[in-house]
Amino acid sequence: MLSANTHKEVVVGDQILTTVDWARAQFALTAMYHWIFVPLTLGLSFLVAFFESIYVKTGNEEWKKLTRFWMTLFGVNFAIGVATGIILEFEFGTNWSNYSWMVGDIFGAPLAIEGIFAFFIEATFFAVMFFGWQRVSKGFHLFSTWMVAVGSNLSAVWILVANGWMQFPTGMAFNPDKARFEMQNFWDVALSPVAVHKFTHTTSSAFLLASLFVVGISALFLLQERHQKMAKRSMVVAAVFGFIASVFVGLTGDEAAFNVAHRQPMKLAAMEGLYVGQEKAPIVAMGIINSSKKPGDDLPAFYQEVKIPGLLSLLANRDPNSFVPGINDLVFGNAERNIIGAEQRMVTGKIALAELARYKYAKEKGDEAEAASALAIFDQHKGDLGYGYLNNPAEAAPPVATTFYSFHIMVVLGTLFPVIFLAVLYFAFKGTLEYQRWLNLVCFFSIFLGYVASQAGWVVAEVGRQPWAIQGLLPVGVASTNIAASNVQTTFFIFLTLFTALLLAEIRIMMKQIKIGPEA
Amino acid sequence: MNNASIYNKENTGVFLSEKEKTPVAALSKQLHCLYRDGFRSMVVGRTLWKIILLKLLIMFAVLKLFFFPDYLATNFNTEQERANHVLENLTSTAPSR
Numbered sequence: 001m002l003s004a005n006t007h008k009e010v011v012v013g014d015q016i017l018t019t020v021d022w023a024r025a026q027f028a029l030t031a032m033y034h035w036i037f038v039p040l041t042l043g044l045s046f047l048v049a050f051f052e053s054i055y056v057k058t059g060n061e062e063w064k065k066l067t068r069f070w071m072t073l074f075g076v077n078f079a080i081g082v083a084t085g086i087i088l089e090f091e092f093g094t095n096w097s098n099y100s101w102m103v104g105d106i107f108g109a110p111l112a113i114e115g116i117f118a119f120f121i122e123a124t125f126f127a128v129m130f131f132g133w134q135r136v137s138k139g140f141h142l143f144s145t146w147m148v149a150v151g152s153n154l155s156a157v158w159i160l161v162a163n164g165w166m167q168f169p170t171g172m173a174f175n176p177d178k179a180r181f182e183m184q185n186f187w188d189v190a191l192s193p194v195a196v197h198k199f200t201h202t203t204s205s206a207f208l209l210a211s212l213f214v215v216g217i218s219a220l221f222l223l224q225e226r227h228q229k230m231a232k233r234s235m236v237v238a239a240v241f242g243f244i245a246s247v248f249v250g251l252t253g254d255e256a257a258f259n260v261a262h263r264q265p266m267k268l269a270a271m272e273g274l275y276v277g278q279e280k281a282p283i284v285a286m287g288i289i290n291s292s293k294k295p296g297d298d299l300p301a302f303y304q305e306v307k308i309p310g311l312l313s314l315l316a317n318r319d320p321n322s323f324v325p326g327i328n329d330l331v332f333g334n335a336e337r338n339i340i341g342a343e344q345r346m347v348t349g350k351i352a353l354a355e356l357a358r359y360k361y362a363k364e365k366g367d368e369a370e371a372a373s374a375l376a377i378f379d380q381h382k383g384d385l386g387y388g389y390l391n392n393p394a395e396a397a398p399p400v401a402t403t404f405y406s407f408h409i410m411v412v413l414g415t416l417f418p419v420i421f422l423a424v425l426y427f428a429f430k431g432t433l434e435y436q437r438w439l440n441l442v443c444f445f446s447i448f449l450g451y452v453a454s455q456a457g458w459v460v461a462e463v464g465r466q467p468w469a470i471q472g473l474l475p476v477g478v479a480s481t482n483i484a485a486s487n488v489q490t491t492f493f494i495f496l497t498l499f500t501a502l503l504l505a506e507i508r509i510m511m512k513q514i515k516i517g518p519e520a
Numbered sequence: 521m522n523n524a525s526i527y528n529k530e531n532t533g534v535f536l537s538e539k540e541k542t543p544v545a546a547l548s549k550q551l552h553c554l555y556r557d558g559f560r561s562m563v564v565g566r567t568l569w570k571i572i573l574l575k576l577l578i579m580f581a582v583l584k585l586f587f588f589p590d591y592l593a594t595n596f597n598t599e600q601e602r603a604n605h606v607l608e609n610l611t612s613t614a615p616s617r
Binding site: 072075076079080082083086087090091093094097098100101102127128130131132135176177178179180353356357360478481482483487490491494498502505509512513 | 554559575
């Protein structure tokens with residue numbers, strides 16, 4: 001039962017949810033719905049370009065028919081999903097105004113330019129792609145299809161760079177007069193290792209998901225004994241693309257984990273449920289997390305687990321014997337390993353906050369000497385600014401169970417997908433793909449698994465970095481706006497309704513087009 | 521369309537009058553026809569456009585207008601006021617959640 005309580009809280013059952021809880025839930029809801037549509041657009045655009053390239057190369061009309069079929073599904077997904085990301089921008093302005101203000105200098109202009117660029121590419125080349133079959137040359141039509149693929153993927157660059165920056169803020173300086181992070185080095189922001197891996201890992205996972213979609217829908221045709229020639233052709237191309245994407249996802253995932261180990265060690269520790277740091281740290285292949293466990297207590301981290309020794313050390317440091325810090329080391333510090341914990345950073349962060357406040361009041365009084373003195377001390381401590389807002393060092397740890405399970409679901413499924421693609425290719429080249437009912441069923445249900453893996457990846461990235469909106473500098477509670485929780489709660493349910501309606505519309509229209517098949 | 525009209529070289533079915541044979545005019549005409557005929561010949565696209573327009577209407581005319589004001593732009597008049605407000609939020613004690 002929901003009921004409005006005080007200005008900043010809403011009671012849900014016996015839980016009190018604050019504005020920031022609702023703002024986070026709303027952002028998670030809209031981002032996850034948005035991410036249902038986006039990866040299919042990113043990946044399917046390239047698959048359509050591949051199909052059309054084969055048509056142009058061979059001149060075989062069957063490939064044209066095939067291209068147009070997948071292009072229609074691409075169009076359905078694009079149309080339903082388009083502009084769903086704008087809602088996230090609404091939320092930034094309303095629910096996350098402190099954060100938006102603070103990063104506006106870094107991301108405002110690039111995101112706007114990217115939006116305009118994407119609009120013109122889409123308005124121009126989408127029209128040629130969908131309306132131009134009889135009106136432009138084959139070559140120009142193919143060029144347009146490729147431009148749509150490239151343009152769609154480029155339009156994901158800055159939002160992923162922005163996300164990467166939030167995980168690893170670099171190339172900026174905090175201006176206390178404007179309360180803003182200001183860009184100091186564009187290339188440090190755009191090409192930071194976290195941003196690069198964020199983009200490559202995310203887009204390649206989108207290619208993988210779209211390949212699963214094409215393979216899965218084609219497998220459905222084989223199960224229904226319809227359009228078998230088209231289905232097998234689609235499956236081969238998508239399985240090759242999907243397999244290559246899977247390998248790339250694995251490689252970029254490994255690089256991303258290496259980066260996480262060095263830039264966000266707390267997230268890595270949560271991903272593996274590692275509380276006590278150790279040498280030859282193992283990866284937990286399977287495990288049941290003890291959700292009652294808290295940093296610093298003596299409870300076991302797992303009820304059951306199967307470990308692979310040394311693998312986490314290898315992943316984190318490229319050395320199977322190396323030390324990997326655990327949650328306890330990062331919360332309470334570890335002098336022996338020279339690790340500064342959140343407990344100590346809180347002291348530094350509180351000094352930074354106090355000096356920032358002193359600077360503000362000195363400026364208001366016009367006392368420049370006092371302001372200069374405060375600023376000098378603030379500059380020495382500002383690296384731990386965000387820790388100054390913590391009430392308890394354990395708050396620096398993210399929800400471990402959610403991060404752990406999401407990470408392991410993503411990895412297990414990510415390991416399964418290339419096997420499926422290889423099986424498809426094996427039976428396709430044997431010429432018996434249509435007789436492999438079990439494989440076709442697996443392929444069809446893998447569409448759903450692909451979405452699960454893709455969403456789980458974002459859960460790892462976003463839940464695993466809690467409590468930070470900007471790593472180490474700004475917790476989510478300070479990033480949010482001081483508005484009534486009931487306002488955010490209302491729009492949460494409006495979005496839930498709107499996005500569910502859009503998703504149902506997408507599924508219904510897609511199913512109709514799939515039922516009609518390439519003859520449409 | 522008179523006898524002086526021509527097909528364009530791609531045989532697209534777009535007729536050009538004499539005065540439309542200049543490159544810019546011809547291109548404009550072809551683009552106009554591309555969009556016009558494309559929209560007219562849509563099948564599933566008609567449904568999709570209805571969804572897109574309805575979605576945009578809900579998003580901009582309802583959600584943005586009534587539920588998602590830009591908090592800082594609405595409540596403060598100048599950049600400095602906005603900066604002061606954010607700085608006040610940053611420096612006043614706040615819980616981490």
